[in-house]
Amino acid sequence: MKAKIHVYLKPGVLDPQGAAVAGALHNMGYEEVASVRQGKLIELDLTSDDPEIARARVDEMCAKLLSNPVIESYSIELE
Structure with missing residues (x-):
C-alpha cells in the first residue's frame, strides 16, 4: 500500500518561499x-x-515527525 501525504502551511502563516x-x-x-x-x-x-x-x-507519523502541527496541516491519500 502507498500513502501520499500532502503537507501545507495553515492559512495566515507567512510563506516566503511561495512569495x-x-x-x-x-x-x-x-x-x-x-x-x-x-x-x-x-x-x-x-x-x-x-x-x-x-x-x-x-496520521501518527505526521503528528510526530512529518508535519509541524503548529503551522502546518496535512492530508493523507492511501492507494
Whole structure:
C-alpha cells in the first residue's frame, strides 16, 4: 500500500518561499498568478494491508515527525 501525504502551511502563516515563486513567475510574464502557497508531498510505501490501521499509523507519523502541527496541516491519500 502507498500513502501520499500532502503537507501545507495553515492559512495566515507567512510563506516566503511561495512569495518568492510568485515574484519569479511575475518577472517571467505570468501576471495572472495572484499568489502561491508552497507545500510538500511525502510518499510512503507501507507493508500494511489494512487501510484503517495504515491511516492511523500514517496520521501518527505526521503528528510526530512529518508535519509541524503548529503551522502546518496535512492530508493523507492511501492507494
